[in-house]
Amino acid sequence: MDDQHRADDEQQSDRTAVPAHPSELDSVVVHAVGAVCRRRARVALPPGGRLRLTGLPQVLDGRSLRARVLSGPPGTAVTEARLEPVAELRSLDELPELHSRLKAAREHESAVRERQRLVLDTIAETTALRAVPPARRRDEPLRRTPADAWLELAEFVDERLTRLHLRADELAEELERAEHATETLADRLARSSTAGPARPVETSATVLLTLTAPAPANSRPEDTAPAPAPEIDIELEYGVPAARWVPAYRLSYQQGSDTGRLVLRASVAQRTGEDWTGVRLALSTADLERRTDLPKLRSLRIGRSQPAPPPSGWREPPAGLSDLFTGYDAVGPRPEPRRSGPALVGAAAPLPRPVPPPAPMAPGGAPLAGGTRGGVQAFEAPAPSLGFAGYGGPPPAHPGAPQPGAPLPPPAAAAAPAPLGRRDRSARRSAAGGAAEAAFADEFGAAAAPPAPPAPPAPGATLLDYPTLVLAGPDEPAARRGTLHPTAPTRPTFTGSTLSGLPLPRHAVPPRASAGSFDHRFDAAAPADIPSDGTWHTVTIGEIPVTVRPEYVTVPSVEEKVYGTLVLANGTAHAVLAGPVEVTVDDEFLLTAALPTLAPGGTCRLGTGVTESVEVARRTELHESTTGMLNTSTVLDHRVHVGLANRLGHAVTVEVRERVPVTPDSEIRIEERADWHAPAVPSPECPPSSRLWRVELPPGGRAELDGGYQIRIPAGKAIVGGNRRN
Known part of the structure; x- marks a missing residue:
């Protein structure tokens, strides 16, 4: 128990010893779905070569995290970038004002609702007031009812109900106003930016960087003052899923001129958890999740099947791997950690590691390597796990097979039949057929064919993806510990992470639908500000020079009217994507029309309405x-x-x-x-x-x-x- 607390204290002290530095968002490239953000930080080179950068959003994709040193002493480079969550405690003053206002509005609404309930209960009690005559004894004669008492009681009830009903009406109006105020604040909070803290305790994302520092220069003995640490400029790059953009345009035309001014004004929406303030913005029609691997054309062979050569990047398991944990097993079971109080603020709580799905079993009991692609399980040759320093570990045993060093099961348990799958039944039939052929060869003197050599073990694609492999610890099963195993990738979960439910503006077309098979990039001419509220914001990107020629079209056999049109010709090297365009003629707004995709060198006709002149x-x-x-x-x-x-x-x-x-x-x-x-x-x-x-x-x-x-x-x-x- 003391060792466990000592290890936790050492981990906490190591975490606090790493200096933390803020980072600033520098540029953003918004793709068709998602965006790539770049942050920069200028820090002093730490003596231990490790530092922590803060300010990152929680919804970033850890697979896309990249870090590099832009400027600094020669030989300085980033050797490791690790994404770590850190819990932070926020005070009430740090929370947004809308949160406190909404909380106060809900408390006020609850208080008004309670007062209304009390008044309504009082009205019900007052309405139920009745004069109850005393019980008459058997020998007592009938008594006259005092009419004045009945009238006084009726006047009292009527007067009290009048006041109560007036108070109930006032409370109903006040409750309606309180509900409206609560709904308004809740709507404003839902539409507000998600960049600031929303709860008293939140988990923020930080990046732990490990740098290679250059060797210090030889100093003279008389130099007692330490030299100042050099500064380095670090850039972080990561992807976020909750960002979209659609093109929009503004066309200005002066009558009598043969040129126009077409301004690209993109509509951008993002809900990434951080406000893009003063960033260099660029728009791209490319897909962040597009394929990059080339298809493999395998050869066709006629004859006996030949095993595929094993891929490089792995080695045979080392001898004596199972004896590595003998001392650990001799100590006994590990004690449970003591939970005496809440976790320290600022320490990253260990996240539960996802358990990989069980691998499919081969007839011999070894799991088959491979993955599920397109809903179909791809089976390959038995793949050994990877051990220390890239060495292959022993293949995991069948769940029913005895572990190394474990006592054998009793005969009854060993003889118990297990349910067989399709592959097991096929393997049993193959084994039975082989035994029958061997018996036939022995009986008739025929030479039995030599058994085929077993195929060499080959790891699957998942075991060659080294960044996703995790070394199994001593608490894992005996067949897994000490070897490398793939884990399911953990992706951030966020409500509306892709903004797929966000309705598009009128006449807007997604860039992937209008760009076709080509990708284009448009860089904004000035820094942009886009809050993280999940709504569309119009940003001016730049001007596209186009040739505008006015023409008039009439179809008198259908309608005796003349329609004005503007013939646009794109003489640039970039395509003009489809989207809404606001047409302004002679500095007067005319209409908003749908502009089709205009390829480089192409022309299109844009209608402007009926021309009465x-x-x-x-x-x-x-x-x-x-x-x-x-x-x-x-x-x-x-x-x-x-x-x-x-x-x-x-x-x-x-x-x-x-x-x-x-x-x-x-x-x-x-x-x-x-x-x-x-x-x-x-x-x-x-x-x-x-x-x-x-x-x-x-x-x-x-x-x-x-x-x-x-x-x-x-x-x-x-x-x-x-x-x-x-």
């Missing part, structure tokens, strides 16, 4: 006749007349869209008589049957467009429902 009118004529010597063909002559008028003070370009009929019948001929043209690239807006006019109208100018087509139908062909006329 450009007029359009359309009229049609139809002439029906027959041709041929025997009137064997019907000719339908369609003529289209479109008139345009420009009432604006500058020249405009108008695109008029018409249509012609199409037919799969080769005997029906359609002849066009106009100077229009078909669209170069058909689209849902302009199908192949569309025909386009492009007209330049000067200020106050007019234009008349004439077009048409003829449909020649043989007499043997008839249109169902008669000839269609516009």
Whole structure:
């Protein structure tokens, strides 16, 4: 017991001896889901080469933790970075003001509710007041009821109920106001930043760094004053899951100009437990969880199967590993630690280590290495555990097999049949078949085939991932202690860690859906401030130079109105991702539209609404006749007349869209008589049957467009429902 307390005291003193230094958030790269944060700290080089950095959020992914020395004495490097939780005690003054206000509001609401309950109980008691006459004896004559007493009692009850009901109404209004105040404060607290402390006792994340310090220079004997410790600049890099971004834009255009100003304004939301204040912000469309390993193309062999060569990185188990803990076992069971009081503030409580799932068993009783991928258990050759310094340890024995040095089970227990799985039954049938073949060979004198050599043990992929291996201590089972075993990775749990339930702004598109197979990065031009409240915040990233050309489009056969559009051309090397765009024309806000993805060198058309100053009118004529010597063909002559008028003070370009009929019948001929043209690239807006006019109208100018087509139908062909006329 004393040894245990002495070890705990030494651990606590070692923890407090390591100097702690704060770190500041320097830059953040927000990905499609998640973000990569970089912190910097300038500290003096500790004499022992160990220091602790504080200020990290609790939801960081420990697998992504990286540390390096940016500047310092030559030879200084980080050899180990370990993430350790530390419990901290907060006073009431350090908690946010909203917490104390919400607590006071809830106490006030509870007090008002209790007063209302007492008043309602008093009303019920007063309402139940009744005059009870005294009991009459048998020989006593009937007595007259005093009416004045009844009236006084009724007046008393009525007056008291009036006052109580007024008080109940006042308390009901006060309770309604108190509930509203509590709900408002609770909503504000839910929407507030999660960076500050929320509870009196919290666990904060710290990083314990081990540095390699350079050798001290030879000092002269007369130099008695110690030299000051040199300063080093350390950078920490880690990933956080609770961050998202979607692109948004602002387009400014001046009429009469051929260029516009497209500003990228991203909407960023994060709930990482720390406020991003004055950080260098960058946006990336890449996925943090994307695959990086190349697929392996294995060779196809015809013939007997050959065992795969064992991977490098492991060695055979050392001899006498089981004798290493003989002295520990001879001492006896370990005493339980004494729990006399609460844990010391600032000490990191040991976290429960997750127990790995039991490994699948081979027919021989050895577990099979491998992992579960895609819901299917991948089995490999039996894999030994790794021992000290990378040496392989003995493979774990079957749970039912006797441990080394343990007494053998009694015969009855040993003979008890165990339930067999599919692999065990297959192995038993294979063994029975082999015995039958050997007996057949002995009986008929045939030479029995030599037994196949056992396959060499090969560790699985999990046993070669050395950062995730943990050395089993002496308290583990005899088959595990002294060897390295993989543990399930512990990931931080946080409510809404990916902000998947956060609704997107209108017209917003996730960057992974609009970027396609390419990844882009956009760096903000100025530092940004984004609180950790889980709501969208608009941040200006930079300006994208685009070419803007105004055009007007009309479809007079459907609607005699002219619509204004802006044709955007992207001449940069970066793609313009899809998202909402606020259009401003002549410094006046016009509308918010959906901007499609614009690849480098691509163009798109953005509608701005109906333009009343450009007029359009359309009229049609139809002439029906027959041709041929025997009137064997019907000719339908369609003529289209479109008139345009420009009432604006500058020249405009108008695109008029018409249509012609199409037919799969080769005997029906359609002849066009106009100077229009078909669209170069058909689209849902302009199908192949569309025909386009492009007209330049000067200020106050007019234009008349004439077009048409003829449909020649043989007499043997008839249109169902008669000839269609516009």
